[in-house]
Amino acid sequence: MDVSKAGIPVPLPNTKVPVHRILGRNPGPMTGPGTNSYLIGDQQLSLLDPGPRDDAQFDNFIAAIAGRKLSYILITHTHGDHSPGALRLQEATGAELVGLAAPEFGSHDQTFKPSKLWSDGDVIQTDEYSVRLIHTPGHVSNHFCFLIEQDQLLFTGDHILQGTTSVILPPDGDMTHYLDSLGQLEKMPLRFLAPGHGEVMADPGKEIRQLVAHRLKRESKVIGGLKELGRCTLDELVLVVYDDVGKHLIPWAKKTLTAHLIKLERDGAVRSENEHWQAL
Numbered sequence: 001m002d003v004s005k006a007g008i009p010v011p012l013p014n015t016k017v018p019v020h021r022i023l024g025r026n027p028g029p030m031t032g033p034g035t036n037s038y039l040i041g042d043q044q045l046s047l048l049d050p051g052p053r054d055d056a057q058f059d060n061f062i063a064a065i066a067g068r069k070l071s072y073i074l075i076t077h078t079h080g081d082h083s084p085g086a087l088r089l090q091e092a093t094g095a096e097l098v099g100l101a102a103p104e105f106g107s108h109d110q111t112f113k114p115s116k117l118w119s120d121g122d123v124i125q126t127d128e129y130s131v132r133l134i135h136t137p138g139h140v141s142n143h144f145c146f147l148i149e150q151d152q153l154l155f156t157g158d159h160i161l162q163g164t165t166s167v168i169l170p171p172d173g174d175m176t177h178y179l180d181s182l183g184q185l186e187k188m189p190l191r192f193l194a195p196g197h198g199e200v201m202a203d204p205g206k207e208i209r210q211l212v213a214h215r216l217k218r219e220s221k222v223i224g225g226l227k228e229l230g231r232c233t234l235d236e237l238v239l240v241v242y243d244d245v246g247k248h249l250i251p252w253a254k255k256t257l258t259a260h261l262i263k264l265e266r267d268g269a270v271r272s273e274n275e276h277w278q279a280l
Contacts, residue, residue, distance in 0.1 A: 006034055007060035012192075015151045017129040018042050018072060020192070022064060024051040026081055029248065032164070032169070032197040035081045038203025039064050039177070040148065043128045046072040047154050048146060049196060050085030058088055064204040065093070072124060074131070075099030076196060078109040087111050098133070100122065100142035106172045108140075118144075136185070138178025139166045145185070148267025152191040159219060160185075160207065165214060168259035175259040176266065182212050185260050195208060222260045226279035233276055234258065 001097055006027075009020035018041060024034035035051040039061075043067055051057060070093040075083045075271035083099070096115040102108035132147040138160045146155040156164045159181065168175050190204035201207045218241065225240040226232070234254055241260075242253040261277055264270040270279055 007057055009064045012153075012194070015153060015192075017148050017150050017173075019148070019151075019153065019194070021200075022057075022060060022063065024081070025054055025057050026052055030252070031081050034197075036194070036196055036198075037061070037115060038194060040131070041126065041128050043068055043073075044128055045070045046074055046124070046126075046131065048074040049076055049082045049106045049157065052081055052091050053084045053088065058092075061085075061089060062092065066179075069093075070095040070128065072096050072098050072123050072131075074144075074155070075112060075114075076113050076145065076159075077140050078102040079140070079158070080107065082107055082157065082196060083109045083112045084239065098143055100135075103141055103172050106140065106169060108142075113245075123149075134183040134185070137174060138168060138181050139173055140169055141172045141174070141177075143181075147188075147190075149179065152189055153194060154185070154188075154190050154192070154204065155194045155196075157196040160193055160195055160201075160203055160211060160216065162193075162195045164198070166212065168256045170255065170262055173255075173259055174264040175256075178259075179212060180216060182208055186212070219255075219260055219264065222257065222264065223269065223279055226277060231276050231278040234261075237277060 006023045006095040009022050010018040020039040022037040026034045037050055042193045073086050073090055073095045085204040090156040090203055098118055099114050101114055102110050102112055118133055122133045130149045132149055134145045136143050136145045139158045143159055144200040145159055170179055186208045193204050221241050225237050238254050238257050241257055270277055
């Protein structure tokens with residue numbers, strides 16, 4: 001993805017409903033080229049994940065809207081690279097805010113206040129398109145994916161990323177919920193996945209199956225690491241289980257490793273005591 005195109009609406013190909021991706025101006029180690037925002041529709045618009053507060057990007061959104069009606073602002077979840085730009089955009093346009101409120105704990109954007117209580121399965125109906133809300137907890141508890149039904153195009157936020165895997169962030173994030181959510185999506189007749197970071201993916205079933213296999217392979221590696229080390233700390237275990245990632249990613253790997261361990265303890269496969277873990 002060309003970061004020089006940040007802020008410029010780029011149309012997605014092969015869709016009945018017009019969708020333009022607007023790359024965020026926030027590239028980095030955890031955001032890749034930046035956060036993908038998506039402008040949906042022709043005259044009755046929705047904008048998904050306006051990203052962090054950024055004056056220049058706000059101007060880019062207003063220019064892309066070009067005097068048309070912005071009806072909805074869709075928020076996949078309330079992390080700082082996805083939702084903080086919503087408040088100013090809502091104040092400027094009067095658009096309805098769609099998503100789930102921020103959890104009280106964790107690094108969430110507490111400025112996001114949804115217009116009402118939204119639920120799994122809710123459908124936003126416009127004259128041009130319909131968007132179905134799909135609750136996909138795992139990365140965090142308040143994560144939604146959004147499905148354009150006319151195209152079976154799923155906006156995946158941080159639930160499914162292109163070219164990498166999302167961090168599972170306990171105690172709000174949950175590995176069991178994450179895998180269950182992937183299983184739910186795998187059963188759907190999807191055509192495209194439009195992630196919060198990275199490029200659009202054209203074989204959803206394959207992408208989801210590979211992601212599940214990757215998580216289960218990592219889980220197996222957790223069990224293997226515990227058997228190799230015996231009773232050990234998280235700091236000791238992460239170096240064995242994530243020996244294939246750079247040192248700068250180890251702090252994030254520890255969070256997902258914790259999520260794996262919580263799941264395995266719930267499954268009766270491991271035990272924790274005094275900040276030490278061991279296989280059963």
